[in-house]
Amino acid sequence: MGGRVTEWTTIREEHKIFEDEAVLALDKPVGVAVMGERHDxxxxSMAREAGEELFPAxxxxxxxxxxxLFAKQLxxxxxxTRQFNRRTVDKTYLALTRTHGIPASATIDLPLSVGRKNRVRIAANRADIVTVTADAGPADTAGADTAGASTAAAAPGPESAPWLxxxxxxxxxxxxxxxPSVTHLARLWEGTEHTLVAAHPVSGRRHQIxxxxxxxxxxxxxxxxxERAPTTRTFLHAWRLAFDAGWDGGRRMVVEAxxxxxxxRSLDGEDAAVAAASLTGFNAPATF
Known part of the structure; x- marks a missing residue:
């Protein structure tokens, strides 16, 4: 028990990004669950053992x-939670892929379902996914590999046009x-091997992005x-969260990690610096 209390104290001190009388926002490290993990x-659970009751939103x-984001009082x-359920909370994630071909702006509008072994998947065959742009009609599919992770979709039209x-x-x-599940994307940076995107999950389903x-x-x-037996962390990061502070006159608050x-870590020094710099001044496009 003492070890978990010490771990919570460390996480709270080193990963706190915002706190007031009503909420606590943490930059959660990889490998730690928010709640519901076995063995506490x-x-x-760690906060409770340390004498602090928190309620994840x-x-x-x-x-x-x-x-x-945690509520400090029930x-x-x-x-x-109502704001999350009503989708009035703006969420922006960062995702790093080892692929090319993601357009400058795109929307993924693909329904999810739960398949064998409780795995989340698209509720259709991958060969039936189509790509569309504002300047063109339906074009190539996203490929025929139903595993969903092998090939990039072919370009459907002008690179500058938003994709769907x-x-x-x-x-x-x-x-x-x-x-029904919708994710908006904005490409922030593309290197020789990797692409960095900002992702806004409108519907917020499990594993959606x-x-x-x-x-x-x-x-x-x-x-x-x-990816079988990955040797690195998963390069997905919850970057920004915007919500209304009802306890503070409804003021719109933005917290950022x-x-x-x-x-x-998977980028070389120069690419890492350029990719990190691409976050500066990023404003979500209108589709966000």
Whole structure:
């Protein structure tokens, strides 16, 4: 017990990015769950053992780093969770892929379902995914590999035009429960081997960004859902979170977790510096 209390104290001191009388925002390290972990190794359990009761307004995956928002009192928790449920919270993630071909701006509008072994997948065959631009009609599919992580989609039109990855309604699986899911993307940087994108999950489903990117041919590097025995961390980071502070007159608040050095570890020094610099001054496009 003493070790977990010490671990919580360290995490709270070193990873706190914002705190007031109502909420605590932490930059969650990779490998730590928000709640529900066996053996009480999650943040909520560690805090409780240290004498602090916290109420998470949302969750991010254990393999993901970045912003997690907690209510410090139960009376604030309901309002925060309602904001997430009503999709009035703006969430921006950073994802690093070892691929090329992601357009400057894109939307992935692909329904999710749960397949064998409780794995989240697209509720359609990968061969039925089509790419569309504002300047052109339907073009090439995202490929025929239903594993969803092997090839990038072919370019459907002018590079500057926004892309849409989608699937015709008639091709969506009729025999399973499906969950409409939308992710907006903005390419921030592209190097010789990697691409850095900002991702805004409108619907916020489980594993949404990870599955969406993989099924259009751009899996996140180090993602164990789509990479066997990865040797690196999963390069997905919850970067920014914007919400309304009902306890402070409804003021819109933005909290940001700057990616740590481990997020840039798969890039060489020059690429890491340029990729990190691309975050400066980023303003989400209108589609966000």
């Amino acid at each position: 190794t999650d943040l909520v 949302h969750r991010i995956d254990k393999v993901t780093s970045g912003v997690v 009376r604030h928790h309901g309002d925060l 990855w989608t699937v015709p309604a008639a091709k969506t699986f009729p025999h399973v429960r499906t969950y 990870r599955v969406h990117l993989a099924w259009v041919g751009h899996p996140i590097e180090g993602d164990p859902l789509f 700057v990616p740590g050095p481990d997020f840039w």
